[in-house]
Amino acid sequence: xxxxxxxxxxxxxxxxxxxxxxxxxxxxxxxxxxxxxxxxxxxxxxxxxxxxxxxxxxxxxxxxxxxxxxxxxxxxxxxxxxxxxxxxxxxxxxxxxxxxxxxxxxxxxxxxxxxxxxxxxxxxxxxxxxxxxxxx
Ligand SMILES: [Ca+2]
Numbered sequence: 001x002x003x004x005x006x007x008x009x010x011x012x013x014x015x016x017x018x019x020x021x022x023x024x025x026x027x028x029x030x031x032x033x034x035x036x037x038x039x040x041x042x043x044x045x046x047x048x049x050x051x052x053x054x055x056x057x058x059x060x061x062x063x064x065x066x067x068x069x070x071x072x073x074x075x076x077x078x079x080x081x082x083x084x085x086x087x088x089x090x091x092x093x094x095x096x097x098x099x100x101x102x103x104x105x106x107x108x109x110x111x112x113x114x115x116x117x118x119x120x121x122x123x124x125x126x127x128x129x130x131x132x133x134x135x136x
Pocket of ligand 1: 028031034035036037038
């Protein structure tokens with residue numbers, strides 16, 4: 001069962017505060033089981049079980065808050081505040097997902113800002129990785 005993915009964002013884009021729009025990942029570096037859909041920016045769990053979810057959100061804001069959602073419902077949060085320009089939020093969690101559950105990430109910025117892609121250079125980018133630890 002190919003359940004693992006690694007997807008990323010190739011370019012910067014503007015996130016409108018309060019829109020609840022999902023992080024838009026447009027590059028599939030690894031998705032052998034086709035569990036991620038770049039059109040909807042959702043990961044679909046192929047099996048019921050425990051999954052390791054890690055991501056990295058680069059933002060131009062002074063404050064980055066992001067929410068990992070399962071079927072649209074918040075499942076994990078991460079929040080960073082920095083006085084400098086450009087912050088990173090990166091939760092790593094283990095979540096139990098049912099087969100068919102949809103996982104996504106939404107920024108929750110206090111004000112409009114950019115989600116940063118590879119264009120920032122030096123190998124830094126916004127990415128999402130999901131791995132199946134074990135199926136029930
Ligand atoms: Ca895919």
